[in-house]
Each structure stands twice: as structure tokens, then as C-alpha cells.
Amino acid sequence: EAEVAQSPRYKITEKSQAVAFWCDPISGHATLYWYRQILGQGPELLVQFQDESVVDDSQLPKDRFSAERLKGVDSTLKIQPAELGDSAMYLCASSSADRGGTDTQYFGPGTRLTVL
């Protein structure tokens, strides 16, 4: 069964450092999502790509977070500089949905970030 891949699985960093997370969606999935899940809360969408284009980044803290999906396949989420409040699980998901359609989102195993 095809899966969404993410790396690293765990990351510990000090505040003010830069961190980057990588996601490889299920092959053929045009839509890719990055979510942040703080302990005790549900996942919250940070950014959504349709192919290589950003279609929703309304909840992305753009002063420190950036995301790219240059060839419309894998994606990188970066935080610079990291702050203590960024400690969370960062989940990547993909789906085959086009705009206006709905389809199941499949999640990767996540990257657990701890900022010291």
C-alpha cells in the first residue's frame, strides 16, 4: 500500500535555529497538505499545495515559516528561527482531490519537533 513518507521522524533543536522537514506524497496525488498538531489538539492546516501552487497558506506564520513544492511532487517545510511554541507534530498529507472535489487525505507518520 502506497504511503506518505516524512523525514526526519524526530527533531530536537534550540530556539533561534533553523529546521526543515521533508514530505513525499503518494505517487500521483496532486494535493499536498502540511498540518501542525499541538499536544491535546487536532491537526491545523498550515499550507496546502495543488501541484506546485500554494492554494491556502492563511494559517502559515509567514515571518518564520516557508514551504515549497518546486516540481509538484515532494515538499519541504522550513522554520527559521524556531521558537519554543513551535514544538509540535508536523504532519504531511496528500490526496488526489482537485479543486472543488473531495477525496480522502492520507497522512504521513509526522515529524515530532521539540524546541529547547
Place this chain on the structure above:
Amino acid sequence: RKEVEQDPGPFNVPEGATVAFNCTYSNSASQSFFWYRQDCRKEPKLLMSVYSSGNEDGRFTAQLNRASQYISLLIRDSKLSDSATYLCVVNDSGGYNKLIFGAGTRLAVHP
């Protein structure tokens, strides 16, 4: 007001019990609804979609009440393996398949 609200629990039930979770959502234009299951320190996984007519998948039954903007999940004959957090999820009506998650309800099934 949160867009999707759930009772956080925990619900502690014995094996074999029937347990029900409820969820309310604020956007009356929402069209698609789901329950996801999330095990401790794992990713969410789709448990089932929720349809207006109600739907059942084995021991799991989901119901939707659009008038009250209310979604429910019923688990019958609980198993130890059902212990997890159950996330109520609503598809935003904006057209980009955006999911809005509740904070989850934690279920612990004990022997």
C-alpha cells in the same frame, strides 16, 4: 467558538460496552464529514465518512444531523484495540478540500 467542538473525554469503558461520541460544527455550508482515528503518537487515519442517511461499518455507526449541525459516532462491543483518540472532521466548504479537525475525544477501553 471553535469550528468543530468535541468532548475531550477521556471515556473509560469496559470491553464489550457501547460508547457514543458527539461533535458539533459551526459552518452550516459544510458538505463532507468524517471520523478519523489517531493512536498515541501516530498519524490520523480515516475511520469512516459520515453520510446524511447515517452509515454503519461493522461495530461503528456514524450519524449526521444537518439541522442541528451535529455528528455522532457509536461504537458497539468495544475492544481493547479501540483505545485511541477519535477526531471529528469537517470539510471546509471553500472548495480546496480543506479539513477542519476537532481536538479529539479520547477513548480508553479496559479489560
